[in-house]
Amino acid sequence: MALDETTEELATAAAGGDHRALGALLKRIEPDVLRHCERLLPYRQDAEEACQDTLLAVARNIGRFEGRSRFSTWLHIVTANCARTTYRTLKRRAAEQTSEELPEHRPDPRRVSVIAGSRLDLLDAMESLELEKPELAAALVLRDIVQLDYAEVAEQLGIPLGTAKSRIHQARKYIQSALGDAYLGK
Incomplete structure (x- = not known):
């Protein structure tokens, strides 16, 4: 999400309590947030839900x-x-449902595209990493999803540059291993 200076200014004003700026900010960022969610989640309906959750989180936490x-x-x-x-919520709901209760908007997993299946595997791997080693997950998200450079990751996490690089490397190895296991059926 490459946001322009006007968006940054709106965010600063909204953080200071300007409700008009917050409304304008939410309207301005919604298309970018939805696109980002669509890259992470395989189904548009799920991406729309995540987008709405994100906008609500921004509104609640802008201060x-x-x-x-x-x-x-x-x-x-x-x-x-x-x-x-x-x-995670969708995964938990799916586990609670029996096969007859599966939502109709969900395609047969055997017919899901390779790209959508890969995203699901990646989300599973990220969830597992976050549960086991949240400090590694945070570094990986900042570097590979947010696309900060290593120095910015270190600054955001308040850790030395070498530690940031090490965490990112370890996280990538973890994800690579998890994805390898997923494709080998382990």
């Missing part, structure tokens, strides 16, 4: 945005977290 980093960075983190939460 916590302190401007130490760019708003776009903060928004990426909020969006990724909401998309992962939506995915």
